[in-house]
Amino acid sequence: MTKPTKQLDYHTIRAIMQRFHAAEPEPKGELEHVNVYTLVVAVALSAQATDAGVNKATRALFKVADTPQKMLDLGLDGLTDHIKTIGLFRQKAKNVMKLSQILVDDYGGEVPNSRAALQSLPGVGRKTANVVLNMWWQQPAQAVDTHIFRVGNRTGIAPGRTVDAVERAIEDNIPADYQLHAHHWLILHGRYHCKARKPQCKTCLINDLCQFKEKTE
Structure with a gap:
């Protein structure tokens, strides 16, 4: 320690x-993303995994699922197939699907820009929320x-x-x-x-x- x-x-x-x-x-951060939603997903997937490993898995994923609705359309099995090289991929896939559903149902498909709202999403802790606030919304x-x-x-x-x-x-x-x-x-x-x-x-x-x-x- x-x-x-x-x-x-x-x-x-x-x-x-x-x-x-x-x-x-x-x-600049090293996690690849195309918008704030894919940034949230990438950071959530990066827990106990390397940025390089996450990027390798998400390059193809984000070409077909770069919004919460597209992720839901892809489905759990489709998402799992894309990220199976990442540690803890089964639980992470479930969290991504759950947070995508919440974003569609409660936020009109948009990612909220408050720490409390971000942390309320499955698989998004304080560290993930802070990364998104810093990288996307330029908050310190x-x-x-x-x-x-x-x-x-x-x-x-x-x-x-x-x-x-x-x-x-x-x-x-x-x-x-x-x-x-x-x-x-x-x-x-x-x-x-x-x-x-x-x-x-x-x-x-x-x-x-x-x-x-x-x-x-």
């Missing part, structure tokens, strides 16, 4: 965000996954013993002008640089500012 480190001060966190911004001014919502949890604690940017604590720490500690892209900077840093088993500290962009005591040579 990633242990919380000492909280970095405001000026150091701002300096880290400035470096992330300089390296990637407009970071922070979706904390394993990468962000690790980076937040290792670096000292957002230490916390729980996902909720790290989310609050990001909102409290990262300057407002960097909040919108903080989620993507942290997740991409964790995915490609601050890896769980072999962090690439030697070439890390923020090596001199990071609090991680077990830095690799």
Whole structure:
């Protein structure tokens, strides 16, 4: 388990965000989608699965089912056949069908833009809701996954013993002008640089500012 480190001060966190911004001014999520509905589906499918694996399965799916009604028309068996390479695909397929039905029945086929409404959908938790709010509606919502949890604690940017604590720490500690892209900077840093088993500290962009005591040579 990633242990919380000492909280970095405001000026150091701002300096880290400035470096992330300089390296990637407009970071993008890696889940492929064609509209907000397919984004919701893709994020829901990505739980305990890789973005690459989800993208491979959904490229063909979203060509035939890019709205809630089209997904219902495809049917459970049709959806299951498309996503059977993804972990927990049977339960995820059921959730996608249920949330599609709710969107058709209660929202006129549109995806709501409030966290509470999104979280009321089957298979959509707080993290999924925050990803959709951030990526589609450009809200500074922070979706904390394993990468962000690790980076937040290792670096000292957002230490916390729980996902909720790290989310609050990001909102409290990262300057407002960097909040919108903080989620993507942290997740991409964790995915490609601050890896769980072999962090690439030697070439890390923020090596001199990071609090991680077990830095690799």
